[in-house]
Amino acid sequence: MNIIVCIKQVPDPEGPPGSYVINPALNRVEARGIPPVLSLFDENALEAALRIKDTLTHDEVKITVMSMGTRISGAVLQKALAAGADELVKIEDGALESATLDSHATASALASAIRKKGKYDLIFTGRQAADWNAGQVGIGIARFLGIPAVTLAGKVTIKDGHAVVERVTPRGYEVVRTPLPSLIAVSNEVGALRYPTMMQRREAKHKPVTSWSTADIGLYGNPETRLVVKGFFVREMRQGRCEIIEGDTAATAGLNLAQRLMHDGVISP
Amino acid sequence: MSEGAVTVLVELTEEKGIEPVSRECLAMAGKIAGACGTKLAAVVMGNAIGDAAGEVSRYDIDTVYTLDHPLLECYESELYEAAFLQFYTIARPCGILMGHTLLSIDLAPRIAFALGTSLVTDCTGFEYGAEGLCFIKPVYSGNIYASLLIRGEPFMATIRLKSEEPALPSQKRHVEIVRVPVELDRTGAAIEVLERVVGENRGADLQSADIVVAGGRGIGSAEGFELLKNLAGMLGGAVGASRPPCDLGWVSPAIQVGQTGGIVSPSVYIAVGISGSMQHIAGMAGAKTVVAVNKDPAATIFKIADYGVVGDFREVMPAFTGAIRDRRKGGTTQGNRT
Ligand SMILES: Cc1cc2nc3c(=O)[nH]c(=O)nc-3n(C[C@H](O)[C@H](O)[C@H](O)COP(=O)(O)OP(=O)(O)OC[C@H]3O[C@@H](n4cnc5c(N)ncnc54)[C@H](O)[C@@H]3O)c2cc1C
Numbered sequence: 150m151n152i153i154v155c156i157k158q159v160p161d162p163e164g165p166p167g168s169y170v171i172n173p174a175l176n177r178v179e180a181r182g183i184p185p186v187l188s189l190f191d192e193n194a195l196e197a198a199l200r201i202k203d204t205l206t207h208d209e210v211k212i213t214v215m216s217m218g219t220r221i222s223g224a225v226l227q228k229a230l231a232a233g234a235d236e237l238v239k240i241e242d243g244a245l246e247s248a249t250l251d252s253h254a255t256a257s258a259l260a261s262a263i264r265k266k267g268k269y270d271l272i273f274t275g276r277q278a279a280d281w282n283a284g285q286v287g288i289g290i291a292r293f294l295g296i297p298a299v300t301l302a303g304k305v306t307i308k309d310g311h312a313v314v315e316r317v318t319p320r321g322y323e324v325v326r327t328p329l330p331s332l333i334a335v336s337n338e339v340g341a342l343r344y345p346t347m348m349q350r351r352e353a354k355h356k357p358v359t360s361w362s363t364a365d366i367g368l369y370g371n372p373e374t375r376l377v378v379k380g381f382f383v384r385e386m387r388q389g390r391c392e393i394i395e396g397d398t399a400a401t402a403g404l405n406l407a408q409r410l411m412h413d414g415v416i417s418p
Numbered sequence: 419m420s421e422g423a424v425t426v427l428v429e430l431t432e433e434k435g436i437e438p439v440s441r442e443c444l445a446m447a448g449k450i451a452g453a454c455g456t457k458l459a460a461v462v463m464g465n466a467i468g469d470a471a472g473e474v475s476r477y478d479i480d481t482v483y484t485l486d487h488p489l490l491e492c493y494e495s496e497l498y499e500a501a502f503l504q505f506y507t508i509a510r511p512c513g514i515l516m517g518h519t520l521l522s523i524d525l526a527p528r529i530a531f532a533l534g535t536s537l538v539t540d541c542t543g544f545e546y547g548a549e550g551l552c553f554i555k556p557v558y559s560g561n562i563y564a565s566l567l568i569r570g571e572p573f574m575a576t577i578r579l580k581s582e583e584p585a586l587p588s589q590k591r592h593v594e595i596v597r598v599p600v601e602l603d604r605t606g607a608a609i610e611v612l613e614r615v616v617g618e619n620r621g622a623d624l625q626s627a628d629i630v631v632a633g634g635r636g637i638g639s640a641e642g643f644e645l646l647k648n649l650a651g652m653l654g655g656a657v658g659a660s661r662p663p664c665d666l667g668w669v670s671p672a673i674q675v676g677q678t679g680g681i682v683s684p685s686v687y688i689a690v691g692i693s694g695s696m697q698h699i700a701g702m703a704g705a706k707t708v709v710a711v712n713k714d715p716a717a718t719i720f721k722i723a724d725y726g727v728v729g730d731f732r733e734v735m736p737a738f739t740g741a742i743r744d745r746r747k748g749g750t751t752q753g754n755r756t
Contacts, residue, residue: 162559163695169558178558252527253536276523277539281557282677284539285527292531297608298495300524313612317671318493319520321617327609337665337678375536377567379552384563386696387703389723391710399729403737406709406727411745415686415707415725416629416653418745 156191162279177248190275192342194335230353231345254372256289261366287334303338423457425511439517441584453546465491476587496607518576535570559696579681629655635662636691676701694719
């Protein structure tokens, strides 16, 4: 079984607020002083693929990680190989600056790369990327490849040549079955990406890494985009005038807080 | 822009009422229609939804389209997409708005790709200027907002809950109700639903609660949440959580608050053991009063809180809960002012 996991590299979404700077000249947002990381839901997607590999012991499962962008950090993507992916395909090109690509262009380029890769039974993406949170690329890839897409996956197993997916719903989950090949967009309910051992970290350095340019995947010129960024701005976030309620001990502070909230009518006594 | 109406996909609650986020969309779509000089319409999908269509027609809109079919009883990606595209062919809306919900997260991109147009998800507003209609969306963990122009028709956006005052029923114009003939069968569908597992509707409890007691990673365990449940129970509120307690299985994912969870704006939000990440704040910034309990005085949550206690919640919360309980019983426990 061949599984492709699409992983985006993003500036650490948990970086301090000053880390994201608007560059008006280039009309984009740049990260300052924070490292790139694997986008969180893409890590969940890789974990979903690894769990399939854990269970399908009678079948050889090969997991290919695909990452597209301008400056893909090998060190960051090593994490995916160390966790258990078998190979990495980087699609790296100046024309693939994620700040200027919309979901349509991204999905179309990734679909071209996947077609070039050839055989696949399952494609995983995260439910949304942690920088722009558009949440459309998975469905777009499936559309371009002409395969079914299942979103908001909380658990994925393989049964009788189908993927069986638990999808998150407002009041619980539903179990759906989709034929192979299919695309599955994964949510955090799948669970966090496993930690590699020292041995796996070492082995990861020897796993195959392939680099493709846009020409390699049959794209020429700048990909067509349908969304235009008209501008960026910053909005003040909620401002509290936090009054710290003190007390001799933490317990007394808790008690004082309760009395204060009742006194101020925040909580009715 | 084409002649068609700005159209809202109205989602129904289990009782076949209108979802609050859909009422917000109706309000926002009304403003957009006003700015662009187009009509305003709503589309309702489901099975046996006649009454719901009547309910929607109480709002100040021009047309209500109903897509009523037994196979639309529950959401299924391929069937809903097919039905919506049939509606599109008939009504040709100039723009489509949906609430940013678990349904639209799946449906809206399908429609956008099928129609070859583009979509801005999880928007908090719009602006209409010389260049046209732009949707505003928080990006980079909500630190920055982007204003995005859609090339292509129809324009599509999903709207984050609590972005707009919900529309109220007010019949100003004559509302036309159009029943769209829907032809559906399962033959083309690849995805098959095997089972639906329905739990308690904790998300809805959280939405409607006036007081939310939320716990974060700092709570440390499922047992720790019992303290918060007791407090919420006593206050007649609901329990919420940041993402880690949901991911770690201490509480149900249905009670997650934040960018990828529920969005709440209660009178009081008590955040316990929550650091205050931007993704969490996105879900509770609309609360009237925020109370934070955290052992780290530098935690970001204090920057947006109105009242705070720095300390271990295991000591703070029992005393806090006890003081309210005593007071309600008529007791007079005294704290010391410092
Ligand atoms: C794309 C994306 C979407 C996300 N969506 C969401 C979302 O919807 N909702 C969400 O919440 N998060 C979301 N996150 C995650 C978010 O970035 C943070 O990781 C998360 O909110 C942190 O949760 P926390 O505050 O509970 O944990 P932490 O940041 O680990 O904070 C724990 C806090 O508990 C305090 N503490 C520890 N022990 C005690 C004690 N005994 N007593 C008192 N205080 C104590 C600590 O001082 C600390 O401040 C998202 C992230 C990404 C990238």
